[in-house]
Amino acid sequence: MTKIIVNGREVEADPQKPLIAACHDHGEHVPHYCYHPGLSAVGSCRICQVEVKQGEMPARVVAACRTPIAEGMVVNTDSEGAHDSRRECLEFLLKNHPLDCPICDKAGECSLQDYSFQEAQAEGRSSEPRRKLEKRKDLGDVILLDQERCILCSRCVRFMDEVPKSPQLCISGRGSHSVVETWQDAPLTGNYQGNLADVCPVGALTLKDFRFQARVWNLTRVPSTCSECSRGCSITAEVLRDGEVKRMRPRPNENVNGYWMCDHGRFSEGELNRSDRMAPAALRDDAGQLTAADPGDALRVIQNLLSVQSQALLLASPYLTVEEGEAFSQLARSLGRQASFFSPEPNDLRDDVLHTGDPCPNRRGLQEAGLTPMSSDEWAAASAAADCILLVGERLLDMLGDEALAGLPATQRLVVMECRASDHPAVDVAIGVPNRVERSGTWINVDGAAGAIRAARPAPQGVRTIVDLLADLTTTSGQPEEALSS
Amino acid sequence: MNDFLIILIKTCVIYGCLIGAAALMTLAERKFSAWMQLRYGPNRVGPWGLLQPLADGVKFIFKEELCPDGANPWIFRLAPILSAVPAMLTVAVIPFAGDVNLFGVDCGNLSITDLDIGVLFLVAIGGLSVYGVILGGWASNSKYSLLGGLRASAQMISYELSLILIILCVVAMTGSLDLRAITEAQNTGNPLSWNVFSQPLAFVIFVIATFAETNRHPFDFAECEPELVAGFHTEYSSMKFALFFLGEYCAMIVMACLTTTLFLGGYSVPFWEDAPWFVELGSFCAKAGFFAFLFIWVRWTLPRFRFDQLMHLGWKVFLPLALANLLVTGAVISLA
Amino acid sequence: MVIVKRKTLTLAERLYLPEILRGLSITFRKMFQPKVTRQYPEEPLPTNEVTRGQPRLRELTEGHLACVSCGLCEAACPAYAITIDGQETDRFIEREPERFEIDMLRCILCGFCEEACPKEAIFMSTELELAGFTRESFKYGIDKLKRSTEELAPRMEYIKRINERW
Structure with a gap:
């Protein structure tokens, strides 16, 4: 354990984890898109910038997900410099992000919305048109891709590589032509595709099953356990106003399922919503x-x-x-x-x-x-x-x-x-x-x-x-x- | 037999007219109040809303009869009757016109009866109407009703005193308790012989006391909506409630008639001593109508008194003034 | 501190009767003044674009609402009068309401839905009258709420104008 100072508080941090994890563990929220605690960190989105002062050197703004922890680090997640960097980063991300929050299923639980609001970054200076890409790209039976909404954080790519270990997604093209794709548009396979919609910080990867089914703020979330195998993944059952179970999502639980669940369990709500119930x-x-x-x-x-x-x-x-x-x-x-x-x-x-x-x-x-x-x-x-x-x-x-x-x-x-x-x-x-x-x-x-x-x-x-x-x-x-x- | 028939017809006609007039008064109350407030008032039922009282009556009949828990049901039912009946009884002695000669039949004077103690009868029966109010308030088993009833009884008794003293002045001047005799004494063709001119102070006190006696604004402490919900009839509904209202409006009409008789020469027509009966009746109705209008007019003009102000006025102002008035009247009569 | 001086009353005022007569004369004169009551069903209320009547949905193209069922009005509604279910369409804007229900008995005509709408889809119309025999009949669906753009145009103009003020 290494001692660092986060926002004026001396805390103990695990040197094996990146700085952002230490901040999160101690209740200091640092915005993040590409970082996911269950995946490797690549530092592609640059939103997680914090101010770090080490030794006698002047304070620097660094990406918290790619900064290893060192003894005596003084971290300020709330400094003016960090906020400035985040705002600039957001402006770039929003440059090509379409304004279709009203029809986007992610609205309400979208990190891009949350951080734009949090950092008060709503104005863009660009007058160029937004890039036009495919809005309804079919990625198999489970997932639909909206390339315009994608912020290229590569979480989905890393998920497929690292968790089910079946690399199927990649980011192809360069610069502003980069898009997430499968090889020759082949449909995704495997029992863990549903997690892609969860790891996507924006509304680019959405579940076909849940598409336009409910606004997320209308859902009542109840912690529960998956019934489909003896693993018993911790889940959240999300119920719409009339009692219909709209979706089930994994609930982080280190001892059982980490951050994931399989599609077999995820889409087992059909049987729960049957109307042909037995009389009392x-x-x-x-x-x-x-x-x-x-x-x-x-x-x-x-x-x-x-x-x-x-x-x-x-x-x-x-x-x-x-x-x-x-x-x-x-x-x-x-x-x-x-x-x-x-x-x-x-x-x-x-x-x-x-x-x-x-x-x-x-x-x-x-x-x-x-x-x-x-x-x-x-x-x-x-x-x-x-x-x-x-x-x-x-x-x-x-x-x-x-x-x-x-x-x-x-x-x-x-x-x-x-x-x-x-x-x-x-x-x-x-x-x-x-x-x-x-x-x-x-x-x-x-x-x-x-x-x-x-x-x-x-x-x-x-x-x-x-x-x-x-x-x-x-x-x-x-x-x-x-x-x-x- | 013929006499009996004539009396029966007269009774029916006068009571029919009284009830009709009371119904019309409810409409007039709403119409005049509306006009004073720059509204139209009821104008949907019948021409100019004339059938509104009928609609109200039908509504009252179809309303649910309620009797509160813990109320004394018999007294609760008796009270509205006690309130309405005395008010209607007193109209029996009011002389509406002189000799009526209809289709060659001499029907006698236009009044149900000419009691030689008419004034005494009127005061006695009128005093009974306080029972309706206080019993209604007491039997309802409700604090608002009870307070309303108590206030009403205190108020009516206080003002009855001044009222009777004033009537005594008039009686002393005429020397008779018969209302027709009192009217005839003023029926000289000269309006100056009306009692209102010889007894102006008595007239003012009498008119104000009638407001208190009938529980009308600005002395309607028996109801007093802002304080007591609806006072003694808070718990009443349906026809029982309507009976209270019938009693109130009948009492108003009787008081208007009484004021006319005592102070404005009753059915006497100015400058026409031997007018035919229908002219006399018209004269009476015009005068009584004005007083009925006055009841409404005052209600929609003045704010309500405070109860202590009411008592102050009754006992400390009106009673001494009425006594003094009686004293002076008596002194003048005995000296003259 | 404000000191209010109590006015000393004149004898006439203390006697009360002259003042009563003055009051009576005022009410008597009022009886003959023109009435201000509006005879409602025959003389309907005047409406203009500021009138905040019942909310209505704007039809964008033939048969299609401007609404994308984003649910913001539903969330903004303080009376919980609005219920929306979305569905997918093949049109350019992929989402449209499958069910858009306003319970008119719950609606308090506050206009928050209109304010929350990002798509100029819901507007407060000039329709004010509401009557029915069953509670069910007050749950207005899309068929009852749909209005053409022309009908709602004055209100749209007005809203645009007041929004420019901010």
Whole structure:
């Protein structure tokens, strides 16, 4: 650790990191475009200039991202000289930047906007026309490039080089003819393209999926955890006014995902925005139709089933949180049964960056809660042997598949607690549960790191939490106290 | 039988006219106030807004009847009736004109009855109307209503005193309690024989006291909107509220008639001693109409008094003046 | 400090009655003066370009709004009356509103939306009358808000003029 003085304050800084990181670590914000804490520093944008005085030499204005830390450095991030340099730098950047903030998706979270405002740099002296470039350049399925908005910071190029290690982007041309391009306009590939829109400090690289979907200041941001693999990347779920999840973005977390997430997880919001939600409670009536029922009645029916049928199969979704898993295994203990969770086959998305290939985000947490994993083969055998099946948690029906349900014997009772509505003829009792943006809890990832999920919007009217439902079933079926003591 | 029929018809006509006049007064109140404030007033219902009272009445009937929680429901319902009925009863003794001869039938004098203690009846029944106000205020179970009712009762009792003393002066001059006799005494064809000329101070005090007696501006402390919401009828709605208003306007009309009778010679026509009855009626209506207009006129001109000023005026100014006036009147009569 | 001298009243003023008569004469004279009330539905309010009526959207080209659904009016609206959803178009300006809704019951006609608009797309019109039978009918969509440039031209001129003052 090296001692430096930042804005009159003596702080300890890591000499391995550039000066800008030390400033950021100690709460002194230095503007930056090309610098990204997760990428190498190149010093191409020159906005991060600060005044540094070393030893007896007069103070100099230097780019903080390319300046190594030295003992006894005196740094002033707020000096007149630094501001002057930043303003000149901004004037050059804005020289060719189009004034289409009103239609730009980045508006509101754009560094160029923020720093122009911060440095009060709005006037340009240039009377030359702005350069005309391609405004809608297709870069594959995920990303759209607006070359006019690009400030050539090369963050995207470095990201592709350094993180997924599949160099696909480059800056071609020289001087004012420089543009970001792919080789022969080939579309981008890979599972990490979405991060390009996050690293881009302006609106040049935008997500096709999010294009013109919402103004960013209308989004409510809730910290959460990605559900798509056992890595459990920390994310921010962003919800529009009517509760629709508009996008999910990585949340910096050194222990788990750094600054990134994969596209597979990023674009998994479709399933969260489904409108075909299961009713709070439904029972199969005399005519054989699933009809909405009083939730209390439905719970009593389930209790009766569980107390009468001795060979019940209790199967949870792998998306259950630790808390819900705990409640589920308590219910199983009170019934003298073993609780399991469905463990789907690993998929082929596994890579060296983040994705683990295991679709259970909470495998460790559920195992610690006392649930045993159950593969599809085991499920086929166990479901045939059971006289009553209780399925709890989101996406479980989709994972098992309708064919598996159709093959169940007719005498078997099937209770489903799901998010998605189902009118499968095998279902006898259906209870609606909140999905992962409507409830709070903890998932434990493959390395044992806990990731919290938090409710970003209220659950549909009348839908209760899984913990509540399971607790109600436990206290009224069997003797929970005895089960606990034994 | 014939007499009974005539009395029945007279009663119906006079009460019909009274209610009609009260309705018209509500319209006049709004029209005149509008004109004084450079507005038009109600002009949408019927020609010149003439059907506005009808529309108001219909609205009142369709409004929801409310009875506040904790109110005494029977007294609450009784109060508007107690307020309206005495005001309407007193009109029975007002002589509107002399002998009426209609289609060759002699119908007698144009008044429901000519009581020989007409003045006493008027004062006695008029004094009852304070009960409507105070019971309404008390039964509403509301602080505003209660305060309004208390103020109204204090005020009406205070001014009734001066009012009666003034009436006594007139009675002393005429020597009769019969309102027709009082009118006839002034009906000489010479306007100078009207009491207003022999008793100018009494006239002024009487007119001002009638304002206080009817709870009109500038003495409307029973309502006093800025302080008491709406005073004693804050909690009233629908027809019950309308009854209070009917009572107020009937009282105004009766007081206007009374002032006319006592001081302006009633139905006497200046310089025409034996005028036919319809001319007399016209004369009476013109004089009473002026006083009714005065009620409205003053309301939209003067600001409201303070309650202590009102009491000061009633007890320390009007009462001594009225007593002195009675003394002088009595002295002059006994000396003459 | 200002010292207000209390006026000593004359006898006539203390007697009160002459003053009352003076007041009465004033109100009586007023009764015959011309009325100032406007008979509203027959005599509508005069409007000009300064009138701040209900906000309306300007049609830039045939069938297309000048609005690019940037959401600044939505953000500026103190009454939360505006709701905008954007969508992509093939025209040069790539963005247009898919839904532009103003809840006229919420709108307080403050004109902040007009001030916030960077595209000269929303203007306060001279339309002042608002009536309906359901709450839903007061949620004006693009179809009800769209006005031609000519209709809004006086207001546009006026806004340009006052903006030049700064």
